[in-house]
Amino acid sequence: MSDAGRTPGAREMQVPMLDLQAQYRPIRDAILEAVVRVCDSQRFILGPEVEGLERELAAYLGVEHAVGVSSGTDALLAAMMALGIGPGDEVVTSTYSFFATAGCVSRLGARPVFVDIDPVSCNIDPGAIAAAVTPRTKAIVPVHLYGQSAELDAILAVASRAGVPVIEDAAQAIGATYHGRKVGGFGLAGCFSFFPSKNLGAFGDGGLVATNDEALAASVRRLRMHGADRQYYHEVVGGNFRLDALQAAVLRVKLPHLEAWAGARRRNAARYDALFDEFGLAGRVTPPAVLPGRGHVFNQYVVRVPDRDRVKAHLEERRVGAAVYYPVPFHQLTCFASLGYRAGQFPHAERAARETLALPVYAELTADEQRYVVEVVAEALERAA
Ligand SMILES: Cc1ncc(COP(=O)(O)O)c(C=O)c1O
CATH class of the missing domain: 3.40.640.10 (Type I PLP-dependent aspartate aminotransferase-like (Major domain))
Structure with a gap:
């Protein structure tokens, strides 16, 4: 890995998007x-x-x-x-x-x-x-x-x-x-x-x-x-x-393990929420909202960030897994062009396609790995500022 994207003295770790071996x-x-x-x-x-x-x-x-x-x-x-x-x-x-x-x-x-x-x-x-x-x-x-x-x-x-x-x-x-x-x-x-x-x-x-x-x-x-x-x-x-x-x-x-795994995902989601606060990123990273009456199982923990593609590239550079679900809404896909939709027709989805970023949230993720993920997100945003 090059040192290009790294804050001097920052620690190094690898956090995959998903670790099926650990499960x-x-x-x-x-x-x-x-x-x-x-x-x-x-x-x-x-x-x-x-x-x-x-x-x-x-x-x-x-x-x-x-x-x-x-x-x-x-x-x-x-x-x-x-x-x-x-x-x-x-x-x-x-x-x-x-x-x-x-x-x-x-x-x-x-x-x-x-x-x-x-x-x-x-x-x-x-x-x-x-x-x-x-x-x-x-x-x-x-x-x-x-x-x-x-x-x-x-x-x-x-x-x-x-x-x-x-x-x-x-x-x-x-x-x-x-x-x-x-x-x-x-x-x-x-x-x-x-x-x-x-x-x-x-x-x-x-x-x-x-x-x-x-x-x-x-x-x-x-x-x-x-x-x-x-x-x-x-x-x-x-x-x-x-x-x-x-x-x-x-x-x-x-x-029989599914409920415990979902509980661990929820715990991890709550940890990220707290870490974004602790790092003072609340205004720049929007964590996922859990709406009233919902039991969320966090198959994905998806935040909104400005300049998402650059943040994602920085995470990759620092060996943190991240993914975009999804970069193109259906109405803008080539295969659906004949349906006659146009850009701008569904602005909320189009904005989500530009801003959403999924971070690792699998059950076995450790608190320290999560802290590293947030450190690297903070680093990426500092660079953009
Ligand atoms: C929302 C949604 N619908 C449908 C599917 C299709 O499932 P599968 O990949 O098992 O065919 C997936 C998963 O990939 C999905 O996330």
Whole structure:
């Protein structure tokens, strides 16, 4: 590393954005035991591990049905397919999320209708949803961004007035609560991701559709098996959206730790908040706001900073992991140009895309590492001043 970005005498450390090894070490034996159990059974497709995980997750989330699928993306896709969303339909969603939220709508031939975010939480603005609903609207898809629930009461009220279902994109928010209840069970369906960086991460891809609606659960189960309840008797056209038994076995080892890990993430978030105060950065770094009635699980701890790209480059120079979720809102993506949105149309999302910066917040992060991260952020801002 060059000394270019370093304050003379400053200490040196390395803090990754995410350290999956630190999570794996203490549970390694239990994971290997579970993997061996699947190998010895030679049952890799659905079967007892997937069924066991589905039971355990339904209980954890407080929903009637949980259907394991191949990814968070496929959870969204299958839920939308189950609703029969297709050409001529519209789906209202936030312009500020991970690509899959909108990509699934387009893949089905429907039109994603984007709305702006609330500037404080970065979650979809319920008032803007109401204005975007038309007779062609077939679903509303709020995203519980970074691990904090969207404004569900207001969103469900708009949806109920419009007579359309809500599909929660809860990919980043397993365990997050809204007025004491876990997200994913408020809408008709909740879609979760087990991508390795999520709070409950598999050893590869995985996802889940949670629902209290029996017909929707049956439909997603059918869709994940190419649309057949009985092999080779296809009632609808589905896909291969199954969750692997090996992934389910790994997730079953991790699930009992999930609450403790989320608690550690919350503790880390509170530490950052205090450190930004201590370093006198409160006016220049805006820490994430936890809104009333929300149990945030901090899949990401996202601050707002001026001159974000420069701050991020400085963090990288000083070997501190940082990431931008997300640099381009959907309405400004090349692949959605034909939808006819223009720059400036959703100013809150556009500003967030310029200012948001995610800092390491994983459960095993130490207080000293966090202090180092804040020292380096302070150093970057001093340089800019
Ligand atoms: C908000 C959101 N939606 C959907 C997804 C898609 O999940 P996956 O990567 O498991 O397909 C992700 C995660 O990457 C996400 O963060």
